[in-house]
Amino acid sequence: MNIPSQPRPVVSARGVRVAFGAVTALDGVDLDIDAGEALGLVGHNGAGKSTIVNVVNGGLTPHRGGIAYSGTDAAGGGVAAARAGGVRCVFQELSLCPNLTVAENTRLMHQGLAGFGWRKRALALIRAKLAEIFPGNRIDCAGTVGELSIAERQMVEIAINFLDVGESPKLVILDEPTSSLDASLAEQLMAHVRRFVASGGSVLLISHILGEILSTATRIVVMKDGKVVTSRPVGEFTAKSLVETMGSVVREKAEAGVRGPSGTAPPVIELPAANGSAFGFTAGRGEIVGLAGLGGHGQTDMLLSLYRARSGNWLPRRPEEIAFVAGDRSLNGTFALWSILRNLSVGDLGALSRAFAVDRGREAALGEAWKAKMAIRTPDMGNPILSLSGGNQQKVLFARALATPASIVLMDDPMRGVDVGTKQDVYAILRAEAEAGRTFVWYSTEMDEIRLCDRVYVFRDGAIVAELKGADITEEGVLAASFSGEAA
Numbered sequence: 222m223n224i225p226s227q228p229r230p231v232v233s234a235r236g237v238r239v240a241f242g243a244v245t246a247l248d249g250v251d252l253d254i255d256a257g258e259a260l261g262l263v264g265h266n267g268a269g270k271s272t273i274v275n276v277v278n279g280g281l282t283p284h285r286g287g288i289a290y291s292g293t294d295a296a297g298g299g300v301a302a303a304r305a306g307g308v309r310c311v312f313q314e315l316s317l318c319p320n321l322t323v324a325e326n327t328r329l330m331h332q333g334l335a336g337f338g339w340r341k342r343a344l345a346l347i348r349a350k351l352a353e354i355f356p357g358n359r360i361d362c363a364g365t366v367g368e369l370s371i372a373e374r375q376m377v378e379i380a381i382n383f384l385d386v387g388e389s390p391k392l393v394i395l396d397e398p399t400s401s402l403d404a405s406l407a408e409q410l411m412a413h414v415r416r417f418v419a420s421g422g423s424v425l426l427i428s429h430i431l432g433e434i435l436s437t438a439t440r441i442v443v444m445k446d447g448k449v450v451t452s453r454p455v456g457e458f459t460a461k462s463l464v465e466t467m468g469s470v471v472r473e474k475a476e477a478g479v480r481g482p483s484g485t486a487p488p489v490i491e492l493p494a495a496n497g498s499a500f501g502f503t504a505g506r507g508e509i510v511g512l513a514g515l516g517g518h519g520q521t522d523m524l525l526s527l528y529r530a531r532s533g534n535w536l537p538r539r540p541e542e543i544a545f546v547a548g549d550r551s552l553n554g555t556f557a558l559w560s561i562l563r564n565l566s567v568g569d570l571g572a573l574s575r576a577f578a579v580d581r582g583r584e585a586a587l588g589e590a591w592k593a594k595m596a597i598r599t600p601d602m603g604n605p606i607l608s609l610s611g612g613n614q615q616k617v618l619f620a621r622a623l624a625t626p627a628s629i630v631l632m633d634d635p636m637r638g639v640d641v642g643t644k645q646d647v648y649a650i651l652r653a654e655a656e657a658g659r660t661f662v663w664y665s666t667e668m669d670e671i672r673l674c675d676r677v678y679v680f681r682d683g684a685i686v687a688e689l690k691g692a693d694i695t696e697e698g699v700l701a702a703s704f705s706g707e708a709a
């Protein structure tokens with residue numbers, strides 16, 4: 222890569238201000254990203270991270286301030302100027318066309334792939350890039366994107382953006398790129414980022430998983446309420462000081478091990494061993510049961526079959542006794558045209574109704590209570606759900622389930638994109654609700670969350686291959702069970 226004698230930042234933002242109605246999303250932000258640096262961008266939900274990303278990638282013109290690419294003023298050039306400046310962006314909400322093949326999606330992003338034989342070239346290029354970033358992946362690049370899992374779509378989108386077809390990427394923006402990837406895929410991506418940066422490229426990495434930021438970024442920028450509050454080399458932070466700089470108090474970690482009844486309470490769910498599993502599935506009253514293992518090995522299917530089943534000896538008598546928190550909020554969670562409040566209250570309209578009509582006063586009170594409990598950042602719960610930042614939308618889905626009287630709550634990796642401060646609050650709420658008698662079945666791709674469970678089932682190839690309890694719930698234990706039987 223050519224580095225000029227007087228290097229200019231790949232991207233330079235000066236005094237950027239963006240407002241959405243009454244909300245000031247960015248309030249005078251300065252940000253430089255140099256060649257050869259991995260800039261970690263962190264901050265609470267709604268701090269303004271996605272908004273600055275949209276300014277940097279040319280999708281949003283700031284109301285005040287400006288942006289330059291390698292010293293050239295973008296001057297309202299939008300997405301075209303950003304692209305010409307070598308900026309590529311992997312979005313938080315994935316943007317591939319599901320009805321096209323992986324190779325066709327690659328062509329959409331890279332106009333250089335034109336002319337006779339483009340399909341063959343696109344296939345070869347994207348296959349090679351996927352193999353480079355995610356060695357051992359089994360993605361069918363000739364198949365349509367709609368047939369891929371969320372994790373595979375995310376991998377494809379990442380690989381497309383790192384491709385060099387005539388014009389090499391200078392800055393790749395990764396906005397929560399590992400939210401659908403399990404730990405081993407996430408580590409493959411982080412290793413690729415380190416290699417890309419070592420060869421002179423730049424990455425802007427946004428993540429709520431602070432371990433990723435601390436292990437991969439060379440510099441960390443912390444945002445708070447639309448402002449940059451800190452910019453320092455990664456070596457000057459510890460996990461604790463980073464959380465504190467973000468404005469959250471670091472709580473002592475809940476002790477790993479058995480806190481709940483751990484299988485001794487009367488089971489509210491009881492399923493015999495199936496799909497070649499060595500274990501049946503049980504969950505007791507007041508228990509938090511974790512579903513672990515590599516992503517896509519049957520955990521979500523298990524949750525869905527628990528939710529859909531309407532017969533059997535364990536089932537709750539009424540459907541409102543079981544609630545589901547979706548992991549893919551845009552696909553299965555939010556009602557995009559509804560307000561924040563309606564998205565929250567829809568889980569339990571029965572309890573809010575009087576004389577066949579929703580009692581608006583009680584609905585508003587419910588909204589305010591959960592807004593405070595979950596720190597949902599909005600000036601008005603009557604605003605559209607899409608006016609919330611991604612993490613705040615996820616909080617609404619959580620509140621929807623917890624606001625119901627459901628005795629069983631199924632959770633499909635629901636903490637993706639939620640900031641560390643709120644996560645700590647939600648963990649405490651979950652524990653208190655479990656102690657009050659609720660049962661939680663929790664699929665999580667984050668080991669820190671699996672460790673909070675009373676009991677954990679590890680999944681591999683659609684089957685339960687291990688059951689871990691208390692002190693045995695360790696990363697090593699989960700990994701050993703996830704890979705056992707496979708060639709080393």
Ligand SMILES: Nc1ncnc2c1ncn2[C@@H]1O[C@H](COP(=O)(O)OP(=O)(O)OP(=O)(O)O)[C@@H](O)[C@H]1O
Pocket residue numbers: 241244245246264265266267268269270271272273598599607608609610611612613638640
């Ligand atoms: N289209 C919009 N309309 C109204 N308000 C918006 C819109 N987009 C963003 N906002 C507001 O701007 C602020 C910054 O949002 P942004 O998405 O940049 O936060 P973020 O730091 O990326 O959060 P998260 O960690 O949850 O992804 C928030 O208060 C959000 O509610």
